[in-house]
Amino acid sequence: MTLRVAIVGGGPAGIYAADLLTKSETPVSVDILERLPAPFGLVRYGVAPDHPRIKEIIKALQRVIGHPDVRFLGNVEYGVDVKLEDLREFYDAVVVATGAMSDRALGIPGEELPGSFGAADFVSWYDAHPDVPRSWPLHAREVAVLGAGNVALDVARVLAKTGEEMLSTDIPDHVYLGLAAKQATDVHVFARRGPAYVKFSPLELRELAHSPNVDVIVHPEGFEVDDASMEHIAKNRQAKMVLDTLANWVGREPSGKPHRIHLHFLEQPVEIVGDDGAVGALRTERTRPVGDGSVEGTGEVTEWPAQAVYRAVGYRSTPLPGLPFDDRNAVIPNDGGRVLDLDGAPIAGTFVTGWIKRGPVGLIGHTKSDAAETVAHLLAETTLTARSRDRKDVDAYFAERDVDVVTHESWERIDQHEIALGEAAGRIRIKVAEREEMLRVGRG
Known part of the structure; x- marks a missing residue:
């Protein structure tokens, strides 16, 4: 049976x-x-x-x-x-x-302030998830992204690139209009550990520098590679490739492009600071390697201006x-x-x-x-x-x-409809975002 x-x-x-x-x-x-x-x-x-x-x-x-x-x-x-x-x-x-699909909490003061976002929610918005709002607040000029993985890179890249650059993708009109109107000029990515231990994939990292409108700046402060880091990259080919790319970018001068992605290492977020009831700054504590791959706080705190914070510290x-x-x-x-x-x-x-x-x-x-x-x-x-x-x-x-x-047949109708929308605009596909519209198309 x-x-x-x-x-x-x-x-x-x-x-x-x-x-x-x-x-x-x-x-x-x-x-x-x-x-x-x-x-x-x-x-x-x-x-x-x-x-x-x-x-x-x-x-x-x-x-x-x-x-x-x-x-x-x-x-x-x-x-x-x-x-x-x-x-x-x-x-x-x-x-x-x-x-x-939910965002993991960071557990620091100010995390619930307006302007403090979970990366998963932002990803759902720009990926046209049917269950999220059609609009997203993108008025911040200075943005902090917390995390050292590929999701953090995705968020930083989407925030820094122009809406026109994203128009060749499958995003629907409401996402394009939101990205085209965004105000971000400087996106700061903060990693708690050193550059040898970030979870970026080499290809994703290199893609940060592909935009004609974005300068990538790796700040030398915190760019430390101790003996434990060297042992780590000796056993991990991808980590070595990532570190080599970052090392080539350290100290590179901005070329005058209108948008910048800043990469900061050994900076641990400790507080999101409010300004008139919304995010106004991020406080980080400088960390230092302790010799086994982990880090400890130094007590040195820096306040970074930011009108929005995106937490990319893991899904839950x-x-x-x-x-x-x-x-x-x-x-x-x-x-x-x-x-x-x-x-x-x-x-x-x-x-x-x-x-x-x-x-x-x-x-x-x-x-x-x-x-x-x-x-x-x-x-x-x-x-x-x-x-x-x-x-x-x-x-x-x-x-x-x-x-x-x-059903599968219904999905094939939705799939073909999105491809047809894309062909009409000279693109591979344009997503349908609204659930009811997807259901209507699926019914044929």
């Missing part, structure tokens, strides 16, 4: 799990339930629009959701349109792959109804992908994969091995428990509840 599997979450983690299931020797029928009307998760709504090559992965993901043993069921929200006990009726196993998963949650680590407790109850025992037929399994670390490629571990346990341990085993039973359930399900 065919194994029935529900995957909650239509991003790379969920789709990779579906792919592995269909390639196994076990006959399977997989339904991917996604809250949004579009698949692909962070690849569509978390990758900066001026990184089209990264989105090439969508072609591979598209093939998976088009597999005859896989169904995409979009615009279906777990916990609202369907509960865990409902899924048990139709599926032998449930795999949770909802990822991490959120709890789901009916499932245990480790709030400290922001993951669903699990053993190799098998969800564990409060006593540490596996919950039969319940699995997890992706960032909500292991935390928001690693690149998209790491998700494949993660899914392989989870799927191996699922195939070895799942028994046939579903009472309603026909796909039509699932369709009837959602029809009775008036859920406007976006």
